[in-house]
Amino acid sequence: MSSDLTPIGRTRWAFAAGYMPDGSTGPEPDFTSRDELCLLNTSDSEACVELTVYHDDQEPVGPYRVEVPARRVRHVRVNDLIAPEAVPLGVPYGLTVVSDVPVVVQLRHVDTRQAELGVTVTTGLPGDG
Numbered sequence: 001m002s003s004d005l006t007p008i009g010r011t012r013w014a015f016a017a018g019y020m021p022d023g024s025t026g027p028e029p030d031f032t033s034r035d036e037l038c039l040l041n042t043s044d045s046e047a048c049v050e051l052t053v054y055h056d057d058q059e060p061v062g063p064y065r066v067e068v069p070a071r072r073v074r075h076v077r078v079n080d081l082i083a084p085e086a087v088p089l090g091v092p093y094g095l096t097v098v099s100d101v102p103v104v105v106q107l108r109h110v111d112t113r114q115a116e117l118g119v120t121v122t123t124g125l126p127g128d129g
Contacts, residue, residue, distance in 0.1 A: 005042075007041075007042045007043035007044075007101060007102040007103075008040070008042045008102065008104055009040065009041075009042065009099075009102035009103040009104040009105075009126075010102055010103070010104075010126035010127060011098065011099050011100070011101070011102055011103075011127070012096070012097070012098050012099075012126065012127025013096065013097040013103075013105040013124035013126055013127060014094070014095070014096050014097075014124055014127065015094060015095045015096075015097075015107045015124045016094045017092075017094075018035055018053075018078065018092065018093040018094060018095050018107065019035070019091075019092050019093070020033060020035050020078060020079055020087070020089050020090070021033040021089065021090060022089035022090035033089075035077070035078040035079070035107060035108065036075050036076065036077050036078065036107070036108045037051070037066075037075070037076045037078060037095075037097070037105060037106075037107055037108075038073065038074075038075050038105065038106040038107075038108055039066070039068045039073065039074045039075075039076065039097075039103050039104075039105055040068075040073045040103060040104040040105075041068040041069065041070060041071065041072055041073070041074075041099075041101065041103050042071060042102075042104075043070060043071070043101045043102065044070050044071065045070055045101050046067055046068065046069055046070055046101075047067065047068040047070075047099045047100065047101045047103050048065070048067055048099065048100045049065070049066045049067070049068060049097060049098070049099045049100075049103065050062065050063035050064070050065055050066075050097075050098045050099075051063060051064040051065075051066065051081065051095060051096070051097055051098075052064075052095070052096045052098075053081070053087055053093050053094070053095055054093060054094035054095065054096070055091065055092075055093055055094075056092065061084060061085045061087075062084070063084075064081045064083070064084070068099075068103060075108075078095070095107070095124075097124065105124050106124070107124065
């Protein structure tokens with residue numbers, strides 16, 4: 001593949017429907033209910049990504065910083081975002097993603113509260129640019 005191809009994606013994304021259940025079944029960490037950001041960087045440069053979490057009853061929290069190497073994919077558990085503040089379980093949230101290079105972003109919800117696992121994947125709303 002030629003490295004002169006235009007990177008795929010956008011530099012800004014928004015997700016309105018985040019939610020990590022506070023219950024799980026089975027052994028951790030494989031069967032922990034979670035949300036995961038799936039970040040794809042097709043560019044020749046590392047992506048420096050900043051996440052901001054929005055709540056219905058408090059000011060936004062962030063930035064959470066994540067790096068995605070050039071021409072790689074990275075999966076980040078929202079449950080593991082603890083600095084500057086842990087993202088609470090059992091509470092709806094929204095999320096923005098801002099990157100210095102175009103990336104493709106999806107949010108995967110894994111609900112393990114029942115033996116029959118529930119998995120949903122959502123592509124965010126891309127921002128301008």
